[in-house]
Amino acid sequence: SAVISQKPSRDICQRGTSLTIQCQVDSQVTMMFWYRQQPGQSLTLIATANQGSEATYESGFVIDKFPISRPNLTFSTLTVSNMSPEDSSIYLCSVSEVAGVEQYFGPGTRLTVT
């Protein structure tokens, strides 16, 4: 399986600011995804990061709040914009080789907004 890294691993941010999270994969992958995991809860899909085009967002998530880039097949970024304490979560990147098969997850970025 692919090796996935995320930067930063954690951060504490002031409300109203923005944070960009990076996801790097050691091999080219077809699919990349971003999830949010609030404390003690399950994972919620934010969006599918599409290479060379706009991300596909799930219901309840919008591009203005969570802009995503995917310039190539090994890298993606998620920005959490205009943060509020409600954005405090773990943000996880996942990848899969093709559609409809298992996804592999990065270690996550733990974000705290004060």
Place this chain on the structure above:
Amino acid sequence: GESVGLHLPTLSVQEGDNSIINCAYSNSASDYFIWYKQESGKGPQFIIDIRSNMDKRQGQRVTVLLNKTVKHLSLQIAATQPGDSAVYFCAEGSGNQFYFGTGTSLTVIP
């Protein structure tokens, strides 16, 4: 999205015993199911998967059972070890869309 839930939020087992973690799903159109293990401070780790054309699949010390009639999924861990202590999530979906269950926290008592 689809509703995927677990029957028990916590489970404690003695080391060496077998563990069974259950999951209910609501979308009968889902054709792919995955179990993940998440240890504290880490991302979810793939354990085992099963497609809807199967009822059972075995891995190393783990077995997944799928009952499509009642839309139920279970994960069986044989000879549970302290290293198995974690939160276990089921996920169901079709195509690219995956929906994760609430999670069950498994604690192994030495």
